Amino acid sequence: MPDARTHDMITYATAVALAPLSQVAQVSLLGLPQLAAWPNSAWLVIAHIISGVMFSPDLDLDSAIDNRWGIFFWIWRPYMWLVPHRSFWSHSLVIAPLLRLAYFYVVMIGLIIGGTWLLGLVGIVVPDYHTQIVRALSQISADHPDTVTAFLVGFCTGSAAHSIADWLVTGGKQILRRVGIRVTRDYRNHDRYVPRYRRRT
Numbered sequence: 389m390p391d392a393r394t395h396d397m398i399t400y401a402t403a404v405a406l407a408p409l410s411q412v413a414q415v416s417l418l419g420l421p422q423l424a425a426w427p428n429s430a431w432l433v434i435a436h437i438i439s440g441v442m443f444s445p446d447l448d449l450d451s452a453i454d455n456r457w458g459i460f461f462w463i464w465r466p467y468m469w470l471v472p473h474r475s476f477w478s479h480s481l482v483i484a485p486l487l488r489l490a491y492f493y494v495v496m497i498g499l500i501i502g503g504t505w506l507l508g509l510v511g512i513v514v515p516d517y518h519t520q521i522v523r524a525l526s527q528i529s530a531d532h533p534d535t536v537t538a539f540l541v542g543f544c545t546g547s548a549a550h551s552i553a554d555w556l557v558t559g560g561k562q563i564l565r566r567v568g569i570r571v572t573r574d575y576r577n578h579d580r581y582v583p584r585y586r587r588r589t
């Protein structure tokens with residue numbers, strides 16, 4: 389499997405390639421004018437990079453990716469425990485990235501509700517941020533459906549670039565093995581994976 393740095397390079401390279409592709413698709417298939425298509429392409433590329441770098445399929449493993457979340461790495465712990473490594477739930481092309489996005493959304497809303505409740509216990513009244521966020525997001529989807537679609541497509545392509553690279557490398561190793569070249573199956577270095585208890589802080 390490519391390591392995190394290789395996956396990052398693949399993410400950035402595919403993002404650059406996607407920008408003109410997205411423009412062509414919107415102009416020729418959807419009939420949008422060039423100028424109207426640019427913001428959607430920009431969102432697609434941004435989502436592609438965020439998805440590949442921060443919401444990588446390898447969040448199903450205690451790897452370099454959850455370290456990128458800094459002190460918030462624990463947000464992904466339940467995901468890591470529940471989702472088997474390289475399974476359909478983390479490495480499929482469409483369901484997996486959307487599941488990660490939904491998971492992140494649910495965790496964020498849950499944390500805000502929990503925080504509001506805890507502050508309420510000590511007498512601090514906080515505005516209902518969770519309902520405001522839900523309302524704002526549904527408003528954005530209603531007002532800018534094209535932008536939201538572009539973001540979701542980019543979020544899926546960012547994840548797909550990772551999964552496809554994984555599959556290609558695995559397939560390549562199997563072919564090498566079939567022609568008699570032994571490739572060791574080794575997870576020790578996968579995404580520079582180091583068990584948390586052995587990591588330097």
Ligand SMILES: [Zn+2]
Pocket residue numbers: 389445446474479550551554
């Ligand atoms: Zn992977």
